Amino acid sequence: MTLETLSLHGCFGGQQGFYSHSSQETGTVMRFGVFVPPQAKSGKRPVLTYLAGLTCTEETFPIKAGAQRLAAELGLILVSPDTSPRGTDLPGQAESWDFGLGAGFYLDATQAPWSAHWRMGAYVTTELPALIGAHFPADLSRQGIFGHSMGGHGALVSALRHPGQYRSLSALAPISAPSQCPWGLKAFSGYLGPDKAAWAAYDASELIKKQPFPGEILVDQGLDDKFLEEQLKPHLLEQAAQAAGQKLTLRRHPGYDHGYFFIQTFIEQHLNHHARVPPLVRPWRLEKERGMIKLYDFELSGSCYKVRLLLNILKVPHEKINIDFVNKEHKSEKYTALNPFGEIPIFEDGELRLRDAQAILAYIARKYDKSNTWFPDSPEATGLVLQWLSTGGNEVMNAAAARLVKILNYPLDLEKLQARATATFKIIDRHLANREFLELGHPTIGDIACFPYIAMAREGDISLKPYPNIQRWIDRMKRIPGFIPMPGIPAN
Ligand SMILES: N[C@@H](CCC(=O)N[C@@H](CS)C(=O)NCC(=O)O)C(=O)O
DSSP states (O other): OOOEEEEEEEETTEEEEEEEEEOTTTSSEEEEEEEEOGGGGGSOEEEEEEEOOTTOOTTHHHHHTOOHHHHHHHTOEEEEEOSSOOSOOOTTTTTBTTBBTTBOTTSBOOSTTGGGTOBHHHIIIIIHHHHHHHHSOEEEEEEEEEEETHHHHHHHHHHHHSTTTOSEEEEESOOOOGGGSHHHHHHHHHHHOSOHHHHGGGOHHHHHHHSOOSSOEEEEEETTOTTIIIIIOHHHHHHHHHHHTOOEEEEEETTOOSSHHHHHHHHHHHHHHHHHSSOSSOHHHHHHHHOOEEEEEOTTOHHHHHHHHHHHHTTOOEEEEEOOTTTTGGGSHHHHHHOTTOOSOEEEETTEEEESHHHHHHHHHHHHOTTOOSSOOSHHHHHHHHHHHHHHHTTTHHHHHHHHHHHHOOOSOHHHHHHHHHHHHHHHHHHGGGOSSSSTTSOOHHHHHHHHHHHTGGGGTOOOTTOHHHHHHHHHHHTSTTOOOBTTBOOO
16 A cells, blocks of 8 residues: 655644555545644544545645544544546546546446446545554544535534444534435435435435444534525435434524535534544544643532532533632632632633623533533624523622622621522523523533522522422422532532
């Protein structure tokens, strides 16, 4: 398996290269790109393969997607094959842009003359990974695959047809049900013949019904994509996934079309998806490489507990640095340099430092909650949840202050604080009368922001007896997987 290096380019401390080799599967010279991250100097790295769309080449993704910066941070090898064999002389191969050259559809053709060369299915799932394993510092036990449009279809069917080969899977604007769209009809009848039973073996929406992918599939789709209705049809994938119990996150984005500006916008979320669910890059290792998350913490602080609770629910590894709150260490020069407000929690993730529990919750949810449920990114959900983040950081803090008077003798007006807290609790109790959680019908960081100081109200001499809906909500919060207790908030 000899490899010819076509060009090499330093890139974010790693190297982007382009290569060619003589392929046994296609019987042609195939080209592909590989980005090797800097971490590969000290060991094998996971491999993430990107399959490009119609008319693209091995260069499209490396030049246009902007994936290398984050791949260099995460330590991912990126592989980008060409989209079809080239150098052949088959009748009709260059007559249209959606069939023949640049349109391999990541399948193994059964119809002459295509069957002799158009074997992109076996090429991308078997021959190319073996080549990558032989020539690059690649850990083939950790492979993920994704792609765009025709390549999104390719990624979906490659992973569904080869259970166990890929740990993670995602797609950008994929052709979701090729048996039911004009691109697919043309390609499948030309490459696979008229028998539609043979088509199902390369149709993601059919394959999912037989054997779902074991992990979550992430799909992003622009709503200004001119191919959406006629060609891509993500709703068919969605329906198939629902029927099959396949975990699918399909996100629709107004204002985005089919091109690489759309891909550039969401590429980092896809790389992070692959790095984390299920982990291509083992989380502990990822955190070590990026610098472990640090939480400046005090066990009895409800504000710090908000952050601990979300980190635990989302299973985000972190390190706690205990602050001697009773002796006012948080007011020392060292800590006011980190937070001039002289308060904890303080949170650090790599270069980023944040103060304020609510801001920290928002950051953690947006960054580490791949389910996009704790702080969903739609404008409506953002507004609804932010109302409660604000309530948690403001009105509910009257209960926190009342507690400080009782447990640490803070010289504050206890009665006033209690009165303000109970006025707030009354409103919240009424709000919860016909709701399980504060908004959206499921727990969000809005609930977490309000939870601790309401649950510990008794420590500020505020009874929760008059608030039955709040009491039931507290019980529900305690049943969230990943819940942790703290002094004052027992597990049950
Ligand atoms: N807005 C901040 C307030 C946090 C806060 O009140 N922290 C308390 C500890 S629970 C604190 O550091 N208070 C400073 C002090 O009482 O000296 C947040 O929500 O994180």
